[in-house]
Amino acid sequence: MQIAVVGAGLSGLTVARQLQSQGHHVTVYEKSAGVSGRMSTRQTELGGFDHGAQYFTATSDRFKKEISDWKKLGWVTAWDEKLVSLDHGQFKSAGKSATRYVATPGMNALGKQLAHGLDVRKGQQVVAIEGYNEQWLLKVQADTVGIAASAGPFDAVLLAIPADQAAPLLGELPKFADQATKAKMLPCWTLMLGFPTSLDLPYGGAWVNQSRLSWIARDTSKPLHRAGERWVAQASPAWSIEHLEEDPERAKEKLLKAFHEATGSWIQPIHAVVHRWRFAQSEHPLPSDCLWDANRKVGVCGDWFAVGLEGGGRIENAFLSALALAKSVG
Structure with a gap:
């Protein structure tokens, strides 16, 4: 057919x-101009930002087999960084869970590999x-x-x-x-931050409580990602819904303030950009x-x-x- x-x-x-x-x-x-959908990576002078899906896990045998094949091809690898739960700058371990995987050298790389040999009209x-x-x-x-x-x-x-x-x-x-x-589908505002120096935070990612944010991650903690100090921060669904039509500059200011409050670090970024995902996840x-x-x-x-x-x-x-x-x- x-x-x-x-x-x-x-x-x-x-x-x-x-x-x-x-x-x-x-x-x-x-x-869009590229493949991968919400497994996107935004390229900048500082390096890439995985500003959509952050990682993936597997519970079914079928998907575990597929990930094993992708690993053998060098398309994905495990992300073993320390993840924590954050509460007003205070953190505690998030505990052990299923292995988390990321595509290398950015999340969109998997889509690019899968697109090989297909007739894709971008x-x-x-x-x-x-x-x-x-x-x-x-x-x-x-x-x-x-x-x-x-x-x-x-x-x-x-x-x-x-x-x-x-x-x-x-x-x-x-x-x-x-x-x-x-x-x-629920929306999600995402903030991408590049810093001139390390924030010296003792974790690579965190679920954020009592904040406009729900998740932050040091993009450069992921294997084979370009060095530097790049962070991705994603707003909570509730905040994203409330501020869906917010002016991007205003959304950036509010989320940057929330990032500083959540991490306890007040180092100012040299790069700050927001992206609004209108349809991030199914309710x-x-x-x-x-x-x-x-x-x-x-x-x-x-x-x-x-x-x-x-x-x-x-x-x-x-x-x-x-x-x-x-x-x-x-």
Whole structure:
């Protein structure tokens, strides 16, 4: 079959690779200039910032096997840095948990590896999917062209994008659109900080309590990342919702103040930038593995499906959901 995949994050790239290996002809459409979705790395003069997903873990045997393969290829490695719980500058150990993994030399490197050998059309946003006889046409908007163009026809269309972005494209499948609406995604403001000298903090990452922030991490504590003193700070879902439309400069000021208060370090950064993720994590993951209409040949996958795990929004969810959809397509 001729299959279109919308979205080149981990889920989209995984389902595309799997279907291509099953003999289908796959074209991937990605609205951004690069692949990896929320596994992004922002490059600067100081080095890269993993400003989306921070790391990933594995609980299922299938994902553990995949990580083992990625490790052998040198695409990912374990992140063994000390992580703590922070409360107004005071910290305590977060304790031991499952092994945490990161892609090297930045989180987006995994997506770049997975994209090899795929036909990925970057900078092309799918704004509508329309039935065409028993096939589908995509309405695609590119930054370089003033009007949307048609792409296709395709025998099947698979959406591997956040729920809030998938719902408007599912007008011809109202039951799917309704389910996507139920998996409402929460936003996240992220602050990227570069410092002229070490902050001398005795940990590489921390969950932050009683703060505008929920998480901070020294990006340079991750294996094979460029040296320096770079920190990523992510706001809590509640604060991000309340300040969703905040002016970026104001959001930066408030989050920087929260970073200083949380760490007890008042060294001023030489680099400070914010990024707003409108759709960072699912508030209510759907209890299924994916969505697939065998008659209309439209499917949906992503990290907002529970796939038998507790909760959602993890890289493992995205991977397992993609495999489930590829298996359903056949």
